[in-house]
Amino acid sequence: MNFENFINIVLVFLSSLTFAGLIYLLILACKRRSQGKFNKIDKRFGRLYFSRAELFDILEKHIVVIESKKPCLTTLDPWYEIIFSAADGQMTITEFTQKLKKEYSSGPPPELEAVVQQHVRALKDIGFITLTDKPKILPYYLQMPSSQQDQEKAKRLMEEDGFIKKTKASQNF
Numbered sequence: 649m650n651f652e653n654f655i656n657i658v659l660v661f662l663s664s665l666t667f668a669g670l671i672y673l674l675i676l677a678c679k680r681r682s683q684g685k686f687n688k689i690d691k692r693f694g695r696l697y698f699s700r701a702e703l704f705d706i707l708e709k710h711i712v713v714i715e716s717k718k719p720c721l722t723t724l725d726p727w728y729e730i731i732f733s734a735a736d737g738q739m740t741i742t743e744f745t746q747k748l749k750k751e752y753s754s755g756p757p758p759e760l761e762a763v764v765q766q767h768v769r770a771l772k773d774i775g776f777i778t779l780t781d782k783p784k785i786l787p788y789y790l791q792m793p794s795s796q797q798d799q800e801k802a803k804r805l806m807e808e809d810g811f812i813k814k815t816k817a818s819q820n821f
Contacts, residue, residue, distance in 0.1 A: 688762055691742075693741060693768075694740060695741075696741055696780065697737055697739065697741075697779065697781070697782065697783050697784060698737070698739070698740075698741055698744070698778070699735050699736065699737030699780065700732065700776070700777055701776060701777055701790070702790075704732065710723060710729065713776055716812065727767050728767060728770070731777075735777045737786050741765060742761075745761045745764045787805060787809060789805055
């Protein structure tokens, strides 16, 4: 079996998992890999709201981040996909963790909160999400996948907000 066939089998397997099943597998993988790495919980950090800071789209059922600072598309690992998709600015990190905990019928793993916080920090550090003290309404162009947006409206709003620079063609209007 070559590597490409192996990846296809893994992708088919992952696409058949439920949300809770996927979370459980991710926790197990993180727990095995980390050897206790996810044990630090910051209660103040948990009170922050998290929101998307980059455009995104869906490609073959996976999130692809469209980076604004450079011409780059970035795929996300499953944990990061879950957090990025939930980053609507209306939920604190702790509220999100509580929502995840309800997905476990036999109780969540004890390190779940620390795992979520570590992954949120990583997304923040690379600029894919922002953290605020208060809820935030996302602009139109960050609320949904790019392919589902009215492209002219999204472009106009991004230019008005300074998210992207105005092009010469749009400055003529």
